[in-house]
Amino acid sequence: MSLEQYLGDQGNSxxxxxxxxxxxxxxLGMNEHALRIAEPGMAPVGQNLFQMHPARSREKVRGILDALSGLQGAKPRSMVIDFLGKVLMITLSRLFVPxxxxxxxxxxxxLSEQTxxxxxxxxxxxxLKKMPIxxxxxxxxxSADQVHLIEADGNYCRIHTPQKKFYLLMSLKAVLQRFPTPDFLRVxxxxxxxxxxxxAIGPAGDSRMVVSFSEPSIPAVPVSRRLVPAVKKALCSGGTVHPFD
Structure with missing residues (x-):
């Protein structure tokens, strides 16, 4: 769905x-909608942006802003975050005002409703029921069913689907918290x-255990040794996975 299609579907809402x-x-300033999103009594104008976030999440916010503002040129950059219990697609643009x-x-x-x-x-x-990208x-x-594999990649996760790979600004731990489906298993x-x-689950050539996928385009991934028993149990309980020694 393009940005134009999204805005069109929303109409005047x-x-x-x-x-x-x-x-x-x-x-320095906010419009009325931004003020409504901010918590009552926050009085954000005049504050440092980081003070609007809980202390535990300030470094994450700083990392997001550093990533957005560190790009070359003045091209706007967007990403999806959660803030004050809402899912927001944010765009950061540089201003030049003499x-x-x-x-x-x-x-x-x-994007709270859409997700x-x-x-x-x-x-x-x-x-969330759906990953916003x-x-x-x-x-x-x-949706969870569209996702085959989630791979950590620095501050992002790489989301593998049969069609393509996407990037999501979220750790693996956060993914499991945000999408609490029994289908997702950390291996x-x-x-x-x-x-x-x-x-299937089985040994690779170097004696490691790996899981492979029914979709050939999704790469097989290793299983941590300490997690092998739990992973085998979880996979075999579905009746469609074939372990082998």
Whole structure:
């Protein structure tokens, strides 16, 4: 779904938030929708942007802004994040206003409805039914069944589907928290597999155990030694996976 299609589907209901920032990330101004998204009593104007986030997530926010602002040129860059219990697609653009402290504009759209977002009252985690990915001017909302393999890649995850690979700004631990489906199983510090699409588990040439997939385009991945018994048990319980020694 392209950005134009998304906006068209939303009709007049879509609201776009706007936050103006200084070079050192001070909030200089916000439009009404951005103020509504902010928590009551936050009074964000005049604050450093990082103070709007819980202390535990400030480094993550700093990393996001560093990644967005560190790109060459003035081309806007977008990504999807969760903020205050909502799923937001944010775009950071550099501003050039002579004589003004304004240096950045952050715009965002709320994708909570499209992702089926809800906060788990027990864990407090924001859980999603679909993975929101914005890439090359298009939205992709991936259901768990579309995902075959999730691979850690620095601050991102690489999402493997039969059609293509996508990047999601989320750790493997966060993926399992955000998408609490029994089909996702962590088999290695760097890999989460979808049990529905695993074909077999067995030894590789170097004596490691690997899982392979029914879809040939999805690469086989190693299983951590300590996780082999649990992985075999989980895979065999479905009745469609064939372990071999």
């Amino acid at each position: 879509i609201d776009i938030g706007l936050v103006l920032l200084s070079q050192d990330w001070q909030v 004589g003004s402290p304004m240096a950045w504009a952050v715009s965002f759209m709320d 089926g977002a809800r906060t788990n009252p027990t864990s407090g985690h924001l859980e 914005y890439e090359n001017g298009a939205f992709h909302f991936l 290695h510090k760097s890999f989460v597999v979808n049990l529905r699409h695993v074909k």
